[in-house]
Amino acid sequence: MENHNKKILIIGAIPYKSRTNSYGGITILLQDFIDYLTNKQYSYKVIPTNRFSGRFSKGINILYVIGKYMMNLRNVDIITFHVTSKGAFILFPLLSPLALLCNKKIVFRKFAGSFKTVYEKQSSIIKAYFRFFLKRTDLILVETKELVSFFAELSGNPDKVIWFPNARRKNKIIKTSPFQKRFVFISHVKQSKGINEILEVSKRLPPNYILDIYGPIRDNSYTSDYFNQYNITYHGSLEPDQVSNTLINYDVLLLPTFHAGEGYPGIIIEAFSLGIPVITTNFGGIPEIVTDQYNGKLISPKNIEELEKAILSFNSTNYAGYSRNALHSFAENFDSETVNKRIVDKIIS
DSSP states (O other), rough: OOGGGGGEEEEEEEEETBBGGOOSSHHHHHHHHHHHHHHTTTTEEHHHHHHHTTTTTHHHHHHHHHHHHHHGGOOOSEEEEEEHHHHHHTHHHHHHHHHHTTEEEEEEOSSSSOOOHHHTTSSSHHHHHHHHHHHOOOOEEEHHHHHHHHHHHHHGGGGGGEEOOOBOOOOOOOSSOOOOEEEEESSBSSSGGGGGHHHHHTTSSOTTOOOESSSSBBTTTOGEEEEEHHHHHEEOOOOOOGHHHHTTTTEEEEOOOOOOOOOOOOHHHHHHTTTEEEEEEEEETTTHHHBBBTEEEETTTOOOHHHHHHHOOOOOOTHHHHHHHHHHHHHTBBBBHHHHHHHHHHHOO
């Protein structure tokens, strides 16, 4: 129990109940990690990088984080940076020097799957500065296996690079009902998530197929009324605690995404936790977690014909096998209790 006395400083974006736009895969994932620390009675302090919203919030948030960091640095043992690609080149190199001077253990956690492209766009000076502090970081946590290889080479030390996949809590409910031709999209509603492809395929399917869409509209191309011209029902946004209870009413998750930076989409992990297979794309980090014809179907991005074929391929005979495999995939790789324990053990060791 003595390691529980090590105090962890967590720097990253978290969800705020009063701001629905603060909810997303990244913030929910960090909150799940924080909840695990709370439940296991670890000592920690959180500095939210998205404390303020609105005009000038980016600059205000950086100043806020710096101030809180200076106030708390002496009282913690471990500094953990939970960042996106942009944050990796701002807060991490900005705050790491003082942590090194104070001889603190430094943990760098990179969310999502994109980084290599962003890294290669940086100037040679920024790259060198980033690598300097990365090589002096004690632990590097990344979401995809592709990034494990990339950061192992970048840091020069493969032993300190750890796979930390997107994870979700084990659900108390699982899919038991038979296949009923009910398909659902739950994510941000925008073109890069494959909305146009879903809309077009809805025109081709038999009338007894159900296609429903949930999520906040994040694209000016769409309005609530826009979907009325298709064989689709748009249900609006969901609160985070409504996702599982909504998903369980459907047979298959649709996510024909080509969104830049796609790692392991949290909604796919959520679906697997219920025993719900997925139709998605061989894009980003997705092929690392979805095996074609095992726990779902992989199609090419922006391909309406493949999407239609994948939807029609599910039937009452093969569905139970897909459902069982989805549940097995979750239990083997993405149960947050197991994943968080493994990571926290590494952090405090």
